[in-house]
Amino acid sequence: MASTRDIEKAAGVLRGGGLVALPTETVYGLGANAEDSAAVSRIFQVKGRPPSHPLIVHIGSADLLGDWVEDVPTTARLLAEHFWPGPLTLVLRRGPRVPLVATGGLETVAVRVPDHPVARALLAAFGGGVTAPSANRFGSVSPTTADHVRTELGDAVDFVLDGGPCEVGVESTIVDVTGGIPSILRPGGVTREDLEAVLGHSLDVPSTSHVRVPGQHPSHYAPRARVVLVEPEKVVAEAELAQELGHRVGVLLPAPSPGDPVKAHAVVEIPRSAAAYARGLYGFLRELDQQGCDLIVASLPVEEGLGLAIANRLRRAAGPRSTV
Numbered sequence: 001m002a003s004t005r006d007i008e009k010a011a012g013v014l015r016g017g018g019l020v021a022l023p024t025e026t027v028y029g030l031g032a033n034a035e036d037s038a039a040v041s042r043i044f045q046v047k048g049r050p051p052s053h054p055l056i057v058h059i060g061s062a063d064l065l066g067d068w069v070e071d072v073p074t075t076a077r078l079l080a081e082h083f084w085p086g087p088l089t090l091v092l093r094r095g096p097r098v099p100l101v102a103t104g105g106l107e108t109v110a111v112r113v114p115d116h117p118v119a120r121a122l123l124a125a126f127g128g129g130v131t132a133p134s135a136n137r138f139g140s141v142s143p144t145t146a147d148h149v150r151t152e153l154g155d156a157v158d159f160v161l162d163g164g165p166c167e168v169g170v171e172s173t174i175v176d177v178t179g180g181i182p183s184i185l186r187p188g189g190v191t192r193e194d195l196e197a198v199l200g201h202s203l204d205v206p207s208t209s210h211v212r213v214p215g216q217h218p219s220h221y222a223p224r225a226r227v228v229l230v231e232p233e234k235v236v237a238e239a240e241l242a243q244e245l246g247h248r249v250g251v252l253l254p255a256p257s258p259g260d261p262v263k264a265h266a267v268v269e270i271p272r273s274a275a276a277y278a279r280g281l282y283g284f285l286r287e288l289d290q291q292g293c294d295l296i297v298a299s300l301p302v303e304e305g306l307g308l309a310i311a312n313r314l315r316r317a318a319g320p321r322s323t324v
Contacts, residue, residue, distance in 0.1 A: 002118045002161045011125040013159045014039075019046065021135040021149040022122055023163025024114040026087045026171050026189055027142040027282070028149050029058070029132030030157065031122075034068075037099045040131050044101075046156045049138040054104035055131040056089050056172070057111045060123035068111055068129055069095045075199070076177045082198045085115035087172040087189025102131050112172055118163035134171065141223050141285045141317075144169055148286065169279035170309045175203075187309040189278075205308070220316035223285040225250060225293045227318040232299040239264045239297040250288030252298035266291040274306040281310060285317065 002010075002023075010020045017039045020031045030047065032039035034057045044051050057068055062080040066072050070093035079090060089112040094100075098109045114120065123130060134142040135149045135157065143149045146162035173188035175195065184192060184205045196203055230238045232254045240263045243249045248265040255272050268284045271277050288296050298314055301307040 002121075002163055004121075006161055007118065007121045007125050010122055010159050010161050011127075014122075014126050014128075014130065017042075018158035019043065019156075020122070020130075021143075021146070021153070021157045021160040022119050022130070022132060023116050023146070023161060023166060024058075024119045024132075025116045025167045026114075026169070027144055027166055028135040028146065029119075029130075030135035030149075030153070031058070031130040031132040033126075034058075034102060034129035034131045035097055035099065037101045040099060040102045043131065043133065046153065047133065047136070047138045049133065051101070052104045053138075054106055054108075054110060055102050055133050057098060057102065057109055057129045058114055058119065058123065058132050059111060059129050060113065060120065061085075062113055064129075065090075065092075065111060067095065068097055069093055069109060073177055075182055078198065079175065079177070079182075079195070080113070083190050083194075084113040085120065086113070087115065087168050088112060088195075089172045089174045089186075089188075091174060091176045091178055091185065093178060097129070108178055110174060116163055116167075118161055122161065139220055139222055141221055141282050141289075142171065144279075144282050148282075165279075167279065169281060169283075170306075170313055173309070187312050189306075189309065191305045192308055193305060220319065221282070221285075221313045222317045222319070222321065223289045223296065225285075225289055225296045227285075227296045227298060227314065229298055229300060229314060229318050235297055235299050236262050242295050242297065247295040248293050250291065250293035250296040252284060252288075252296065254299055254301075264297075265293055274301065274310065277301065278306045278310055281313060 014033050022031050062084045089110045094109040144166040168189040171188045173190040174186040239249045239251045250266045251264045300311040303311045
């Protein structure tokens with residue numbers, strides 16, 4: 001776990017225009033001083049991220065929200081009061097402190113307060129906002145440990161803060177509160193049901209949006225192996241057929257698992273708990289990659305609670321990949 005000395009060093013790296021990998025409760029982020037355009041631009045370069053894809057600005061408390069956005073509507077204040085610090089990101093009108101490079105050229109900005117003691121200590125020591133997308137190559141599996149970051153990005157990161165494994169394991173929920181009716185642009189660590197309970201009305205989860213936010217690329221959160229999604233009762237048959245056809249098949253096996261061993265190269269049994277599945281999802285995908293699988297067979301969970309976020313990540317992981 002990161003020490004006070006580590007946190008002070010990381011804050012100094014941020015002040016000097018460097019990049020710091022930091023733990024959050026969702027995934028590890030690749031952080032830069034949110035007001036330093038050159039440092040923010042370096043995030044895009046290190047990740048190989050298209051410059052049109054906006055970043056999330058992490059701040060130390062809800063009280064600071066007005067310093068980073070143009071105005072804070074009542075709905076935003078209500079959600080921040082209930083869910084910050086936590087895995088909820090709010091999309092609002094950009095304030096002058098946020099450079100356009102951080103928003104992908106948009107006049108909206110995504111902001112959240114992370115719920116991780118190391119991240120919050122870093123934000124307090126640094127005294128500013130930190131832009132921090134996931135600390136990985138663009139489109140690949142997000143990191144949930146410091147070792148994942150070191151393996152994937154290596155010396156491209158100036159300093160890595162180790163805060164242990166991430167507790168939530170999937171990215172934050174992104175809610176657009178720029179209009180009259182809020183909507184979920186990316187399901188994540190705060191469930192749709194919890195948001196609706198606070199707001200007192202249902203929320204849409206549109207498949208497309210005029211507001212660009214992280215995680216909307218057709219192929220995202222993807223391992224090296226190709227991901228195929230089938231109905232839960234067809235996972236075993238699909239995996240065994242692919243194995244017979246010469247693939248090195250990895251299986252995300254839903255519970256309850258069959259009595260006979262699955263004829264596949266590698267099998268990961270999915271936890272019954274949605275929270276445990278979300279926490280382990282990216283680690284499972286990395287494990288199957290490390291075992292040399294070229295095909296992963298999985299099914300979508302019931303899309304309620306955290307199952308909505310898990311299903312979203314699996315669909316993106318199985319999405320069409322660029323041939324360029």
